Amino acid sequence: MPRHGYRLLAGLVLAANLATPVAAENRAELSTGWGDDDTQLYRLGVARDWNRAWHTDGDWQLTGYWLAEIGYWNSDKDNRQNDNLWEVGLTPVLRLAPKASGGMRPYLEAGIGGHVLSDTRIGERELSTAWQFGSHLGAGLDCGRFQLGYRFQHLSNASIKEPNDGINFHILTADMRF
Known part of the structure; x- marks a missing residue:
């Protein structure tokens, strides 16, 4: 790892230890989406809060959680081969949300996992490697026990191997705390 990578890692560990503890929660998540080349996406996920909050002085705070997912993709392209695949993902996610509880609270989030x-093909897309990086930006409403959200997600292999077609998804999510 380059020297600046060690500094970044050390800074993240220090920041995590200085963060304010918050109550942990678990959530189950169902999501569906659509992507490039008429690809549909269906996922089941489990989220676990990090028990930490940053920037807690104002009305908003930054928190985070782990999101573990299993998903199924299906392409409607007229291609007799590679019209579906399965995925497993793990993503650390940062979330910005109001501290107040109750009612409907908006949130913004970002994650890279x-x-x-x-399979490395879906429809007419060649992803080249089974390992893909997924980054997303999202927004939604926390309605107490339930959450509804939207994510824009991009998956690609970060040019580890060519071709690197990548794929974009628009994803709707529904979460329930347990």
Whole structure:
């Protein structure tokens, strides 16, 4: 790892230890989406809060959670081969939300994680490697026990191997705390 990578890692560890503890929660998540080349996406996920909050002085705070998912993709392209695949993903996610509880609270989130695919082709897309990086930006409403959200997600292999077609998804999510 380059020297600046060690500094970044050390800074993240220090920041995590200085963060304010918050109550942990678990959530189950169902999501569906659509992507490039008429690809549909269906996922089941489990989220676990990090028990930490940053920037807690004002009305908003920054928190985070782990999101573990299993998903199924299906392409409607007229291609007799590679019209579906399975994925497994793990993503650390940062979330900005109001501190107040109750009612409907908006949130913004961003995450970058890893995904392993059962195939390197979907429809006419060549992803080249089973390992893909997934990054997303999202927004939604926390309605107490339930959350509804939208994510824009991009998956690609970060040019580890060519071709690197990548794929974009628009994803709707529904979460329930347990």
